[in-house]
Amino acid sequence: MKSSAYLIARLAIGATIFGHGLVRLPKLAAFAQSTAESFEKSILPVALVLPFGYLIALGEFIVGLLVLLGLFTRAAAFAGGLLMVLLIVGTSLVENWGAIPSQLLHAAFFIVLLQFGEANSWAVDNLLGRKA
Secondary structure (H helix, E strand, O other), X not given: OHHHHHHHHHHHHHHHHHHHHHHHHHHHHHHXXXXXXXXXXXXXXXXXXXXXXXXXXXXXXXXXXXXXXXXXXXXXXXXXXXXXXXXXXXXXXOOOHHHHHXXXXXHHHHHHXXXXXXXOOOOHHHHOOOOO
């Protein structure tokens, strides 16, 4: 039963993060530019925000794909959790308080994957003989 619950949690967070990245990749430059514009009044310089806008979409796509597949699951979950922390910091800097609960929920899913990784039995990691 634990492995089924873990699978659903892994697929749920993987699908949402993968979906975020997937829809942003075709419009990557516009997404990065829009992100940079939303930080114009923050303390962060555009020179830092613009490249991060590109990395957000790529990171979401890669982390989401890895989590969906159950490949390098622990590392992908850790990277996803760190991505959520960075997004929460950025969201706080522009005072977009309404987005933070969603980001915290995503972070909680990554924490679950990290905490209960031993239940990750339905994963490519297992097919390759890797520990989750």
